[in-house]
Amino acid sequence: MVPVFSPLEMIFVRGEGSRLWDQQGRDYIDFGAGVAVTSLGHGNPVLLKALQDQAAKLWHVSNYYTNEPALRLAKKLCEATFAEQVFFCNSGAEANEAALKLARKRGVDISPDKIEIVAFNGSFHGRTFFTVSVGGQPKYSSGMGPNPAGIVHVDYNDIEAARRVIGAKTCAVIVEPVVGEGGIIPAKPEFLKALRELCTANDAVLIYDEIQSGNGRTGALYAYMNGDVVPDILTTAKGIGGGFPIGVMLTTAAVGNHFKPGSHGSTFGGNPLACAVAEAAFDAIRDPALLASVRDKAERTAGRLRDMGARLGCFSEIRYQGLWIGCELSERFANRAGELIGKAAAHGVLALQAGPNVLRIATSLTITDDELDEGLRRLEAACAALTAG
Structure with missing residues (x-):
């Protein structure tokens, strides 16, 4: 394989619910859900039946034609959201690529110089050359020559900075309602409201990147539903397929x-x-009972993590929206999130990073109380090992 990944040494062979088993038969509690992808757990029987039923009928026909599952899903998405049209692709990067191209196309239709895209430092929007350039993390976009022109970055949650750069040449503003890769940082409601007003005033489109925050992750069907702001474009992927690639x-x-x-x-x-x-x-996912369960489990989990941080001195802050939790490491353990993830895996729980100083938790939305409790117990043992060292 091309060396773009640095995987841990275990190789998984089976999954059920929020547990995985490796080649040696060791079990792990999955607190990462494949980076917020396996939203309904591993081996979900409802998804398995849907796949088997469709596999027996029709796999592929290309976009010279349409098909019944695509039409049904498009209708349901539009009925449940602000949207009137959808575009299907295979990943979050492709969804954002489509959104940014559409915004540029609309801008040029209005005026040839209406091409500027405003994005935010610390954001992440995908790995295509366009989306990685729009993302606000130079470590991902550097080393490949000049980035596309017309992209402006300012600080997240900074209204005055946004006001300085959004103008007549702006075709789009793209924002994560909760920054994921940059540390699980929710947007301030007044910041999102200001972006909406600035986009409307300057005839620019407001794009919400809900690749991770969508599909029940925050306890709402989509994160924009937690507030009063409605975007012009919303992109999503990851959890909507439950593990099957779709954007x-x-x-x-x-x-x-x-x-x-x-x-x-x-x-x-x-x-x-x-x-x-x-x-x-x-x-x-859109079942109100499931969304209520996500909110309840999030509150209990955040409380347990705060207690863990206070007793062991490992976390300075717990940030979360729904089952999407960022544990900021304390000053003593600054920039050691990768080390903690390794210790967690050694203790049988799989977690993620959101930058070098934040442990990220994104369990399946259907994680059982027993799985959650066991995972937190194993994570506490990993934190104790870190602090003892």
Whole structure:
């Protein structure tokens, strides 16, 4: 394999619920959910049935045609959100690529110099050359020559900085309602409100990147539903497929109609298998009882983590929205999140990083109380090992 990853040494062979087993038969509690992807756990029987049923009917027909699962999923997404149109693709990066291209296309349709995209430091929007350039982390975009022109970065949650750069040449503002890779940092409501007002005043589109924050992760179907601001474009992926690759761009007809046949495309986008699985996942995720359970488990988990941090001295702050939790390491253990993840894996619990100083937890939305308790117990043992060292 090309050396772009640095995986831990275990190789997983089976998963059930929020547990994984490696080649040696050792079990792990999964607190990462494949980076917020396996939203309904491993081996979910509802998703498995949807995949098997569709696999027996139709796998692929290309975008010269459409198919029933894609049409059903598009209708459900539009009925449940602000959207009137959707574009299906295969990943979050592709969803953001589509959104940014659409925003540029709309901008140029209005005026040839309306091409500027405003984004925020610490953000992450994907790994294509365009999306990694829009993302606000130079470590991901450097070393490949000049980035595309017309991209401006300012600090997240800084209203005055946004006011200085959003103007007549702005075609889009792209923002994560909760910054994920940059540390699980929720946007301030007044910041999002200001972005909406600035976009409206300058005829720019507001793009919400909900690749991770969408699909029940924050305890709402989509994070924008936690506030009063409605975007013009929303991108999502990860949890909507429950582990099957799919990405979606949702938008209004007024914005979406700037694309014409041939403006954009995706060979596998809208694939019947992906859409059938995603439809089953979406139906399960939007259940009010499941979303209430996410909010309840998040409160209890954050409380346990705060207590753990106070007793062991490992965490200085716990930030969260739903089952998406960032544990800021205390000054004594600054920038050692990677080390803590290694110790956690050694103690049988899988977690993530959100920068060098934040342990990230993103369990499945359906994690059981027993799995959650066991995972927290193992994480506490890992934190104790870190502090003892």
